[in-house]
Amino acid sequence: MEKQGKRTREIRFYSEKNKAMCSVHTTGARDYTKWLEERENVRGYEVNVAWDTAFLSRVDRVDIRGSYLTTDWTSNFRLFFTDGHIGIREMILKRKLHERAYVEKLELSRRYWKAQGIEDWKLVMEE
Incomplete structure (x- = not known):
């Protein structure tokens, strides 16, 4: 999960599954896409998925900083x-798991997607 529009490096590659060029921001994310390309149960995937900020008003705000609810995010x-x-x-x-702000952002993501009706929400750990 990142702030939308955040300046960062881009790792571009062609996804055979998606029949399109994709761009991720870390080598861990690139490794994960390689793994996804091999999974038979995955038909396709999108990277850096922008959130609908208008939908954030439907997310439970308990223990979420107000500024996070007005920020443009991507999953x-x-x-x-x-x-x-x-x-x-x-x-x-992995080293960020002890930081409250980081965990709070992840909880916001989980709540956002659950409000969208998506229950299959998981973390992928990078060293």
Whole structure:
């Protein structure tokens, strides 16, 4: 999960599954896309998925900083599975798990996607 429009490096590659060029921001995310390309149960995926900020008003605000609710966010991956369901994957740095602000952002992501009807929300750890 990142702020939308954040300046960062881009790792561009062609996704055979998506039949399109994709761009991720970390080598861990690139490694994860390689793994996704090999999964038979994954039909396709999107990277850096922008949130609908208008939808944030439907998210439970308990223990979420007000400034986070007015920020434009993106989620790292939206997965489309062969059985028809959709999943969200957020990349996280293992060393950041102890930081309250980081965990708070991840909780906001989980609540946002749950409010959208997506229950399959998981973290992907980066070293």
